[in-house]
Amino acid sequence: MLKLTYHSHSCFSLSDGDKNIIIDPFLTDNPLAEIKREEVKVDAVLLTHGHGDHLGDGIDIAKANDALIIAPFELATYCEGKGAKVHAMHIGGSYDFPFGRVTLTIAHHGSGLPTENGIIYLGSPCGFVVRMDNKNIYHAGDTGLFYDMKLIGELYPLDLALLPIGGNFTMGIMEALKAVELLSPKAVIPMHYNTFDVIEQNPEDFTSRLPSSVSSKILKPGENYEF
Numbered sequence: 001m002l003k004l005t006y007h008s009h010s011c012f013s014l015s016d017g018d019k020n021i022i023i024d025p026f027l028t029d030n031p032l033a034e035i036k037r038e039e040v041k042v043d044a045v046l047l048t049h050g051h052g053d054h055l056g057d058g059i060d061i062a063k064a065n066d067a068l069i070i071a072p073f074e075l076a077t078y079c080e081g082k083g084a085k086v087h088a089m090h091i092g093g094s095y096d097f098p099f100g101r102v103t104l105t106i107a108h109h110g111s112g113l114p115t116e117n118g119i120i121y122l123g124s125p126c127g128f129v130v131r132m133d134n135k136n137i138y139h140a141g142d143t144g145l146f147y148d149m150k151l152i153g154e155l156y157p158l159d160l161a162l163l164p165i166g167g168n169f170t171m172g173i174m175e176a177l178k179a180v181e182l183l184s185p186k187a188v189i190p191m192h193y194n195t196f197d198v199i200e201q202n203p204e205d206f207t208s209r210l211p212s213s214v215s216s217k218i219l220k221p222g223e224n225y226e227f
Contacts, residue, residue, distance in 0.1 A: 190218065
């Protein structure tokens with residue numbers, strides 16, 4: 001059985017009872033995060049793109065745990081330059097790790113880190129399909145709606161989809177509902193909402209409109225979903 005824990009925004013950890021991973025660990029300076037980076041114990045850190053609210057504490061967590069960062073090539077290279085162990089991948093690629101298999105999907109977004117000297121561009125953003133404990137979990141990352149989500153659902157029958165609903169920077173509720181139609185997951189959990197005023201949404205407006213064939217759960221920071 002897998003245990004998924006929501007840490008607010010787009011940050012989730014996954015555990016099969018032996019191996020533990022975390023995705024997009026934006027904890028420090030996150031007003032909703034219920035856990036501190038020093039409390040995180042993981043074997044791998046997955047990063048969808050280089051914006052500060054997704055790269056977040058990823059480098060510090062990886063170094064503190066001697067954990068591997070898995071990210072698109074340019075972002076992985078940046079993290080390696082900061083002293084982290086990395087495994088670089090890119091869109092469409094898959095690789096088997098001790099905790100499971102990871103596939104990178106497209107995401108329609110950006111990837112750059114603002115600094116006092118300008119923006120450091122960090123390659124293409126991505127989503128992840130993680131196969132762990134014989135289950136497929138799709139973390140869409142920050143993305144707009146795209147029709148190839150249908151192919152993701154066909155190639156990797158999804159036990160769970162984690163989808164942004166906040167709008168402004170990503171899909172909103174209307175687009176996320178269409179994404180569910182294309183992906184055909186068994187279950188869906190909304191993410192990337194209410195962290196900031198500009199992405200304020202009522203997640204029940206999303207879950208209440210899902211088809212009866214798709215289960216859903218609205219998680220508060222620190223809450224688990226086991227499947």
